[in-house]
Amino acid sequence: MQLMGIGVLTWLTFLPVLGMVLVLLIPKDQKDAIRWSSLIVTLIQLLLSIGIFMKFDRGMAGINSEAGMQFVEKATWIDIKSIAWFGRIHIDYFVGIDGLSVTMVILTALISAVAILSAWNIEKSVKGYFALFLLLDAGMMGVFVSLDFFLFYIFWEVMLLPMYFLIGIWGGARREYAAIKFFLYTLFGSVLMLLAMIALYFSVNVYIDANGVIYSVTEAMKHGLDGLEKMYTFNMLAMMDPGNYVPGSLLAGAHTSMRYLAYVALFIGFAIKIPCFPFHTWLPDAHVEAPTAISVILAGVLLKMGTYGLLRISFPIFPDAMVHYSWMLALLGVISMVYGALVAMAQTDFKKLIAYSSISHMGVVTLGMASMNTQGITGAVFQMFNHGTITAMLFLIVGVIYDRAHTRGLNEFGGLMNQMPKYSGIMVVAFFAALGLPGLSGFISEAFALLGSFQTFRVLTMIAAVTIVITAGYMLWTLQRVFLGQLPEKWKGLTDMNTREAIMLWPLALIVIFLGIYPSPILDMMNTSLNALAGILDQARHATTMMGMN
Amino acid sequence: MSQELLLNLSIVILVLPLVGFTLMIFFGKRLPRQGDWLETSIIATALILAVTVLYQKMMLYPHETLALNFTWVDFHDVPGIGPMKIVLGFGIDNLAAIMLVVVTLISTLVHFFSIGYMQGDIRYSRYFAYLGIFSFSMLMIVLADNLFMLYVGWELVGLSSYLLIGHWYEKQSASNAAMKAFIVNRVGDIGFFIGIMILFANFHTFNLQEIFEAIHSGRIPFNSESWLTAAGILIFCGAIGKSAQFPLHVWLPDAMEGPTPVSALIHAATMVAAGVYLVARTFPMMTADALMLIAYIGAITAFISATIAIAQNDIKKVLAYSTISQLGYMVMGLGVGAYTAGFFHLVTHAMFKAGLFLGSGSVIHGMHHALHHQHDHHTDPQDIRNMGGLKSKMPVTYWTFLIYTLAISGVPLTSGFMSKDSILAGTLAFGSLTGQYLIPIIGFFVAGLTAFYMFRLVILTFYGEHKDAHRAEHLHESPKIMTVPLMILAALSFFIFYSSNPLDAANGWISKALERPESVVPASVAAASTEVFEEEHHHAHNTAMMLSLLVAGIGIAIAFAMYHWKKISADKIAETFSGPHKFLLNKWGFDDLYMGVVVNGTLAMTNMWKWFDNTIIDGAVNGAGSITKVTSFVSGKFDSIVIDGLVNLSAYLSGFSGLVLRKFQTGKVQTYIVFVVFSVMAFYFAFRLL
């Protein structure tokens, strides 16, 4: 799928950058022009992603085969023929999507457009805000479409910087603290990821011919080595092929301590982003201080990068280490679920409560992934999507009330149900979706994740099931404190949702309801890929049992 | 009618209330009369269709299970398992067909009753919308042929129950009760869900029939019979929550905060019976141990709540505890193996208990209006101590209420007599088969208690003189729209609708339609087979009938002696046994226990974890930050003092030496010449000497 000779994924990724340039060219007092152009850019992005949704071939697996990737674009980006002992450096601009990333791409486009809408009433240096926002958008999209580790890493870091400023400048009272904490914490994870990436780089080699075509070692053997040059690579798909590992290199083989170490380093890098207990404390601070739109992006998309990274990179590259550590992943998932829910219950700040509920819900994703079977991983990826929409709704809901009342204290409200009926209607959908009510999308993903993980970890999953109650407890308690009961005198003047707010909330609500009844449109898209991924893990598991390890 | 048509009809029945709900939520307020006619006519249509389905099913396919399946999610070729699909679907067997009619019938009557009862309510259209979503989800439970949809419906009835209990959410107690109902139910749902997980992990299907077949073929979960028992018990946990069984029964009395017709529909007739329905659905896979536990839970529940009901003074609370007690009866009936009797009791109980609640609603409605007339906002319109003498004021309500009471007490010619008697016979059979005689003892004792407290309620409410003569003038019968449903339900409380023989239900059409399914579990863990059980059941029938008549008679007699003829002073007994009385009045202290231990414990724990999170985990993060800061400060000092000090020292040294040496640099050639001369001389002598 190409537009004007440029692949659709490149459009998706760099359209926001173009939008940023456009925004920067608009004089800064033309606030509406800035807002509208940002919105239009994200809407075009959304349209493109809908196009992808339509054209996406549900039967192609992807994961570790380049042939199974769709909308692939591959071009030489950096090619330095020879540097002393380093050999040839060849990095491709390599993007493509499969069933795993396509949901995330759609989610990113959707949430970005919604978040732009929710940022409409920002008045403080509008131009900078939207420019940074669009840059952030580009970074997120880039992470989800990259198939080259180097490219992935760059996008990963590109997204950090605008986030830092968006929290640090437009945030609440303790914004500097939160922004720095977020930045440093993520950077710490990135460093570990970088180390693992470099270790992988020097362990994996492929062959390249004069035209820049890459051959894996197996392919090269078949083809004959004439005219081929050996080189290291950052290509993720090459890293997933055990045949490409240089014998005797750092990460060659299976179940070696170096591989475990690299896996753990990568895991910590991603776990910080998820955020998985005990790396989660940046999240509540960042959420509380961030402006609404940024909370929406943070919870809706950014957190998924962690779990996406695990699925895209850690699992297929280190299936042996994944099998070895799966119980730990499951344990952390369960702890995040239960712990996040318990801590959420004790919060009195609306946003903080939802931040902790995010931790709890992302625990479901971690647990589902750790199951290593299709049901569990499907649940996990679907939960990533659903958490994106549901938590985005929750943060938008907080934003709506915060815009009017300028407080987020749960105990200060009451009886809003009568004062703001339309708003409350949406809120009921969002709250019940968050507590996993059947008929709404959150339930299906949580159910699949648990069903899958039960097959692998019985006791842990039973413990995890306790969250069903705790989540219901804090969600309903919040609902009661804010929406039920008597309306305090001081909130008599609160107005109901306006059209803009309705426009940003209703599509999400409809998606949540629709996918709750009929999830197949999303599930079908990822099914083939996730079967392939589960196949890789299954194979590793069998190999492990045969080796008598684990 | 073809099977497809029947199935399609039942799907129409299922979807109709949902359509009603959607229309009412969005347009309800704009419709004339706020749309009550819309929702009511929809549910009435559903009732007509349901009756048609039942009739056709009984006539044409009395033994088949009609099923309509569709693939909901296709996982394709799953590694390690092979092709896997999640197939959902609807199934209509006799159980479902009967439940369809029960649900739609009660729902329709409650809709009509509500038109009168809820007149002028602030959220009138919303109320009907919620009734719609309730009917939809309840029908979904009924029609589901798989555990997944059952669970979905299960949770959705929880939602509608939440919304309806909290209908008057401005009241703190109402919103608390709603929350309590939902959360307590979810506690049971954890077990239910784990049970589903066990089955799905092994059989990769949610379809009950397929699960039964798999178990029947010898594939049991994790190759262990205890897992099979566990799965059964865990699924029953869902029923414990939904059917308000001990120890999760605490939510149901609080749920009386909702409007009374809601209590009739949801918390008496249908939703709470869903637990019993679930046990009936999963009956074939229950092992003997699981059934034993179910029987005991049912018996304990029946006993505890019957004792509590004696001491309650709120008309709805008495009925609530009586509901719990009767649900315990049904569960006990299923547990002992009296499948048909347990389910039969569900049906008869649905009729007379819905009637009792609607009757109490009629009473409260009347009381409320009278109090409203007097501008009295302090007297509780639900407290039976404020009532009395309503017999003459509200004759229709009284007579229907009396019929229901007779039915629940197990007086012959009523439906309740047949079903209760059948359960009691089942317990006797169970006792003689397993030696567990405690269960029949509890069963008969509770039967007596039930008769006692129900007549206590009738006497205090309707007999004697009204407590406030002035108020009595304003009391009058409820409107027709409310009394007609009462009369219909009263009629349905007679035996004739269920069996031609008023003393034995065994030949009635319901009993014929609902034969106990054969157990599929391995013989080593199975309960007594149907044949053996039926044999015992038949033997026990006459004994049970005599005994139950006896205990019911004693119960009624004591009630009259204490409250009508005042031969025995109830107050005196309460005084003499003030400890037990308080204990019963306080509902055995369950609420206090749960509040004190579970709720406060959880809250304390959440606060502890919050502290832990803020102090330890975040402390570690901030600590790492601070340590880095301290380290950087120290190394900064090291840099500026030691490293930079060395650099500065060398500069200082050269500066100092410059200061010294500059003395020699006078800028005068003459001085330099002196140096030159002396230096030359010095070199000369130096070389000379060396």
Next chain:
Amino acid sequence: MNSFFSAFFAWLPNVQLAHFLIVSAVLFSLGLYGIMTRRNAILVLMGVELVLNAANINFIAFSRYGGANLDGQAAAVFVIILAAAEAAVALAIVLNIYHRFQTVNVDEISNLKE
């Protein structure tokens, strides 16, 4: 003592190379002394003249007693010419210094120092 003087006077009329060298050395020393000690620039220049002439004496003496040609004399003539030129330039400089600083005291003219 007397023996020293008698020996000295006995040696004195016998003019030889050493005599010239002694005279030259005395002249050189006087010149050097003058250069080192005088503050007046003109006197310093006179000291320089003395040093140059001491050198001339050495040239001529070594030429007379050492070699067969007139190299020494030739060099002496060059030195005299050079000294004349030097004196002219140096005096001009001194005159300019005097114009500028109103002094010819070398101690006070220390602008080159810093």
